Amino acid sequence: xxxxxxxxxxxxxxxxxxxxxxxxxxxxxxxxxxxxxxxxxxxxxxxxxxxxxxxxxxxxxxxxxxxxxxxxxxxxxxxxxxxxxxxxxxxxxxxxxxxxxxxxxxxxxxxxxxxxxxxxxxxxxxxxxxxxxxxxxxxxxxxxxxxxxxxxxxxxxxxxxxxxxxxxxxxxxxxxxxxxxxxxxxxxxxxxxxxxxxxxxxxxxxxxxxxxxxxxxxxxxxxxxxxxxxxxxxxxxxxxxxxxxxxxxxxxxxxxxxxxxxxxxxxxxxxxxxxxxxxxxxxxxxxxxxxxxxxxxxxxxxxxxxxxxxxxxxxxxxxxxxxxxxxxxxxxxxxxxxxxxxxxxxxxxxxxxxxxxxxxxxxxxxxxxxxxxxxxxxxxxxxxxxxxxxxxxxxxxxxxxxxxxxxxxxxxxxxxxxxxxxxxxxxxxxxxxxxxxxxxxxxxxxxxxxxxxxxxxxxxxxxxxxxxxxxxxxxxxxxxxxxxxxxxxxxxxxxxxxx
Amino acid sequence: xxxxxxxxxxxxxxxxxxxxxxxxxxxxxxxxxxxxxxxxxxxxxxxxxxxxxxxxxxxxxxxxxxxxxxxxxxxxxxxxxxxxxxxxxxxxxxxxxxxxxxxxxxxxxxxxxxxxxxxxxxxxxxxxxxxxxxxxxxxxxxxxxxxxxxxxxxxxxxxxxxxxxxxxxxxxxxxxxxxxxxxxxxxxxxxxxxxxxxxxxxxxxxxxxxxxxxxxxxxxxxxxxxxxxxxxxxxxxxxxxxxxxxxxxxxxxxxxxxxxxxxxxxxxxxxxxxxxxxxxxxxxxxxxxxxxxxxxxxxxxxxxxxxxxxxxxxxxxxxxxxxxxxxxxxxxxxxxxxxxxxxxxxxxxxxxxxxxxxxxxxxxxxxxxxxxxxxxxxxxxxxxxxxxxxxxxxxxxxxxxxxxxxxxxxxxxxxxxxxxxxxxxxxxxxxxxxxxxxxxxxxxxxxxxxxxxxxxxxxxxxxxxxxxxxxxxxxxxxxxxxxxxxxxxxxxxx
Numbered sequence: 003x004x005x006x007x008x009x010x011x012x013x014x015x016x017x018x019x020x021x022x023x024x025x026x027x028x029x030x031x032x033x034x035x036x037x038x039x040x041x042x043x044x045x046x047x048x049x050x051x052x053x054x055x056x057x058x059x060x061x062x063x064x065x066x067x068x069x070x071x072x073x074x075x076x077x078x079x080x081x082x083x084x085x086x087x088x089x090x091x092x093x094x095x096x097x098x099x100x101x102x103x104x105x106x107x108x109x110x111x112x113x114x115x116x117x118x119x120x121x122x123x124x125x126x127x128x129x130x131x132x133x134x135x136x137x138x139x140x141x142x143x144x145x146x147x148x149x150x151x152x153x154x155x156x157x158x159x160x161x162x163x164x165x166x167x168x169x170x171x172x173x174x175x176x177x178x179x180x181x182x183x184x185x186x187x188x189x190x191x192x193x194x195x196x197x198x199x200x201x202x203x204x205x206x207x208x209x210x211x212x213x214x215x216x217x218x219x220x221x222x223x224x225x226x227x228x229x230x231x232x233x234x235x236x237x238x239x240x241x242x243x244x245x246x247x248x249x250x251x252x253x254x255x256x257x258x259x260x261x262x263x264x265x266x267x268x269x270x271x272x273x274x275x276x277x278x279x280x281x282x283x284x285x286x287x288x289x290x291x292x293x294x295x296x297x298x299x300x301x302x303x304x305x306x307x308x309x310x311x312x313x314x315x316x317x318x319x320x321x322x323x324x325x326x327x328x329x330x331x332x333x334x335x336x337x338x339x340x341x342x343x344x345x346x347x348x349x350x351x352x353x354x355x356x357x358x359x360x361x362x363x364x365x366x367x368x369x370x371x372x373x374x375x376x377x378x379x380x381x382x383x384x385x386x387x388x389x390x391x392x393x394x395x396x397x398x399x400x401x402x403x404x405x406x407x408x409x410x411x412x413x414x415x416x417x418x419x420x421x422x423x424x425x426x427x428x429x430x431x432x433x434x435x436x437x438x439x440x441x442x443x444x445x446x447x448x449x450x451x452x453x454x455x456x457x458x459x460x461x462x463x464x465x466x467x468x469x470x471x472x473x474x475x476x477x478x479x480x481x482x483x484x485x486x487x488x489x490x491x492x493x494x495x496x497x498x499x500x501x
Numbered sequence: 502x503x504x505x506x507x508x509x510x511x512x513x514x515x516x517x518x519x520x521x522x523x524x525x526x527x528x529x530x531x532x533x534x535x536x537x538x539x540x541x542x543x544x545x546x547x548x549x550x551x552x553x554x555x556x557x558x559x560x561x562x563x564x565x566x567x568x569x570x571x572x573x574x575x576x577x578x579x580x581x582x583x584x585x586x587x588x589x590x591x592x593x594x595x596x597x598x599x600x601x602x603x604x605x606x607x608x609x610x611x612x613x614x615x616x617x618x619x620x621x622x623x624x625x626x627x628x629x630x631x632x633x634x635x636x637x638x639x640x641x642x643x644x645x646x647x648x649x650x651x652x653x654x655x656x657x658x659x660x661x662x663x664x665x666x667x668x669x670x671x672x673x674x675x676x677x678x679x680x681x682x683x684x685x686x687x688x689x690x691x692x693x694x695x696x697x698x699x700x701x702x703x704x705x706x707x708x709x710x711x712x713x714x715x716x717x718x719x720x721x722x723x724x725x726x727x728x729x730x731x732x733x734x735x736x737x738x739x740x741x742x743x744x745x746x747x748x749x750x751x752x753x754x755x756x757x758x759x760x761x762x763x764x765x766x767x768x769x770x771x772x773x774x775x776x777x778x779x780x781x782x783x784x785x786x787x788x789x790x791x792x793x794x795x796x797x798x799x800x801x802x803x804x805x806x807x808x809x810x811x812x813x814x815x816x817x818x819x820x821x822x823x824x825x826x827x828x829x830x831x832x833x834x835x836x837x838x839x840x841x842x843x844x845x846x847x848x849x850x851x852x853x854x855x856x857x858x859x860x861x862x863x864x865x866x867x868x869x870x871x872x873x874x875x876x877x878x879x880x881x882x883x884x885x886x887x888x889x890x891x892x893x894x895x896x897x898x899x900x901x902x903x904x905x906x907x908x909x910x911x912x913x914x915x916x917x918x919x920x921x922x923x924x925x926x927x928x929x930x931x932x933x934x935x936x937x938x939x940x941x942x943x944x945x946x947x948x949x950x951x952x953x954x955x956x957x958x959x960x961x962x963x964x965x966x967x968x969x970x971x972x973x974x975x976x977x978x979x980x981x982x983x984x985x986x987x988x989x990x991x992x993x994x995x
Contacts, residue, residue: 066909066988066989066992067989068989068992069912069913069916130912133903134903134904134908137902137903137908138902138903138904140902141897141902144946145953145954148950148953148954149953149954156950156954160943160946160950163942163946164939164942164943167939167942168939171935171936171938171939174912174915174935175928175931175932175935177912178912178915178916178919178931178935179919179925179928181916182916182919182920182925183925185920
């Protein structure tokens with residue numbers, strides 16, 4: 003069932019390619035229907051899976067027997083969470099790019115190709131297959147940004163593509179080496195993730211292979227100091243592009259860290275635990291600090307993404323149940339909230355005012371002119387700060403609880419990040435919407451701002467709703483995540499490598 | 502050993518030669534006074550028919566002996582003409598590549614000597630086919646030169662363009678020097694062992710250690726083949742030749758001749774020099790041919806990729822990328838195990854198919870816009886959507902993006918190389934290769950950026966792609982995707 007999320011999305015790409023070139027309306031509708039279908043399938047498939055702690059096989063077919071690769075799609079609780087997130091992000095992204103008029107059909111074709119690749123990554127339990135889907139996402143996101151983006155779009159797109167590509171090549175080195183070593187131990191070639199996770203790779207090998215593969219994935223998760231693609235990429239991207247980048251693409255990186263790097267090299271993870279935690283906290287504090295002084299509205303959100311993804315990495319670094327639970331929940335929560343923030347800034351504000359500079363926005367009194375945007379941003383900001391009742395709170399709380407048990411000093415330091423987080427969010431709310439700066443002398447030729455459209459409202463309500471529901475009933479997702487983290491797949495990781 | 506046997510064994514080559522004569526004859530008589538396009542179409546049709554016939558012959562030989570428990574091994578004149586399932590399959594691959602090269606040539610306007618052009622391509626193919634099935638130094642040398650002579654002339658074929666002549670002269674002078682080196686090395690080998698047969702050379706070298714003469718022989722052989730496959734530091738002819746030659750000729754040099762050269766290079770080292778391999782593993786250096794090839798491979802990967810970044814002509818960029826790819830392929834040669842050799846052949850064949858496709862797209866763009874600079878590709882996605890989609894597939898495959906053939910080829914190759922020896926000793930070379938392949942992505946993406954992101958100049962017309970070329974390109978693109986998704990289809994023959 004879940005495999006259809008991938009197939010439907012790619013069928014959508016094909017249908018879009020066959021549409022006549024100038025029919026923007028048809029392209030939008032096809033894209034939306036495809037995304038909704040994918041989302042519905044994701045939900046139904048996720049609910050049908052009764053034992054989220056187990057890896058439920060969806061399809062397993064021999065693919066390249068000579069190297070032990072198979073077309074192995076499966077899902078456990080963590081996959082389910084992220085597949086559902088992808089479904090929601092896909093639908094909302096399309097709602098917020100309803101106004102794309104330039105080469106609409108191609109835009110949505112690239113958009114859906116990206117989504118299809120993301121679904122594929124989250125459902126692959128064969129390392130090579132996962133890698134294939136992972137790299138499949140690079141090309142569409144490059145074109146989405148370079149073609150439909152704004153500020154320094156070609157630079158941002160190329161930077162993102164090169165960072166992703168370098169990261170994935172670090173992973174490829176690890177993949178090739180691990181394949182060879184595991185073949186020696188297993189006696190046969192295998193790329194099956196579950197099988198590989200049972201192999202005890204030599205200690206020395208793990209110790210230097212883990213950082214390679216982990217960093218390879220973490221580049222895409224926005225780990226400091228490899229995060230620099232993120233702010234420029236987010237800012238350059240069209241609204242839907244930044245929503246997807248923050249919403250799901252950064253999750254690809256974090257997911258790869260957890261699913262591949264940490265599961266394959268548990269000893270290595272133990273060895274480098276401190277380094278990761280330190281870099282994660284550096285990212286949290288640095289991201290928040292830099293967000294505090296930005297002049298460009300979108301850069302604030304871009305850096306806040308780096309900061310929030312730091313919590314995911316911190317959670318992973320704890321190597322304990324509660325920390326990992328928190329990390330996975332934070333992936334979901336950040337995906338929703340950052341998507342919403344980018345939607346407000348990119349679609350509701352920038353597409354109407356054509357500026358993201360706080361100095362200009364201060365004079366526009368958007369709080370009065372676009373009350374819906376203002377309220378949405380306040381709610382999203384509050385959720386992003388980690389107010390109880392929203393998904394961010396319960397996620398970050400768990401990460402901090404997990405981290406406290408392992409590295410209390412770093413945890414306190416990350417608290418600074420949270421406080422600064424409150425500050426930059428409030429600053430953005432104030433400067434962006436509720437500034438008391440005198441209004442600019444009104445220009446009689448100026449067009450009034452276009453009111454917020456229905457698709458935007460629907461998308462915003464959907465995302466706020468998702469964050470609220472998970473904030474109030476975290477059990478909905480925790481029931482998927484918790485048994486999964488306690489499953490045999492992560493057993494060695496949690497026990498510090500030994501079995 | 503009688504003539505019937507010879508004819509039987511060399512039937513595919515004979516068919517291609519007869520086809521060559523037929524093309525030449527037809528062009529001279531029946532097609533005289535017709536337009537270049539017509540002559541290209543009919544001549545191409547005959548050539549393709551001949552190639553298909555030869556391929557069918559080879560295929561049926563493989564099928565007849567398919568069920569035998571031991572792979573068949575036919576040998577004539579002690580290594581002059583050898584046939585086995587792998588050589589036969591490589592020949593089929595070469596014929597298919599030739600067919601595609603002919604298909605992308607048919608829209609060419611660079612010459613009106615159609616019969617000569619086509620027959621030279623066929624002659625080159627015959628030379629390469631003999632090269633593939635040679636296991637004797639003399640025969641290797643003769644067929645290599647036979648093929649090279651056709652390639653030199655093919656390079657010079659654009660008589661309206663001075664650069665074409667310059668490129669050919671450069672190619673010829675470098676190639677001649679390379680041949681001299683090769684012959685010198687071969688003569689030493691003969692002097693040491695008293696034989697020109699590869700297997701007998703290996704026996705003769707057994708237990709002799711690294712004789713100083715042998716060292717010279719190894720080095721000159723590497724130099725000779727280094728020129729032929731355009732590996733650094735013997736690559737200097739490649740960019741000029743690729744740029745100056747008519748584009749379909751460049752495709753033939755970059756594709757068909759690469760496949761045969763690498764096949765025979767691997768054979769010489771893996772069979773002939775088996776006793777003096779040496780080792781290039783990290784901290785485990787043992788002198789022999791492996792370290793020499795390792796140095797050449799590493800230099801090719803680094804220099805090829807880094808220089809390709811700054812090119813503005815797409816053909817030159819493809820030339821430098823060819824140098825880089827030669828570096829990757831040499832990894833397969835130096836690892837020297839059966840899996841690494843078959844991975845290398847997989848890589849070379851898929852690379853050749855991809856590169857013909859890339860040159861095919863360049864041919865069309867060149868004809869339509871008058872140049873092959875990056876700017877000529879601007880807005881290609883609007884001007885010729887199908888063509889630019891093919892370009893996307895080819896360049897991404899060259900860059901190693903899954904699920905295309907280039908990626909899976911790299912995975913096969915690198916995993917086979919890493920698996921050689923103890924303690925992942927060759928991992929350093931693979932890390933270098935993967936790092937450089939990450940670099941390569943940048944310059945391939947630049948072309949795609951021009952095609953998909955940049956807008957064409959105002960009022961630029963839609964590019965009309967010749968039907969035959971489009972068919973060839975679409976088939977090649979589908980092949981690249983198919984072999985990427987189901988590499989077993991090709992891998993089981995190698």
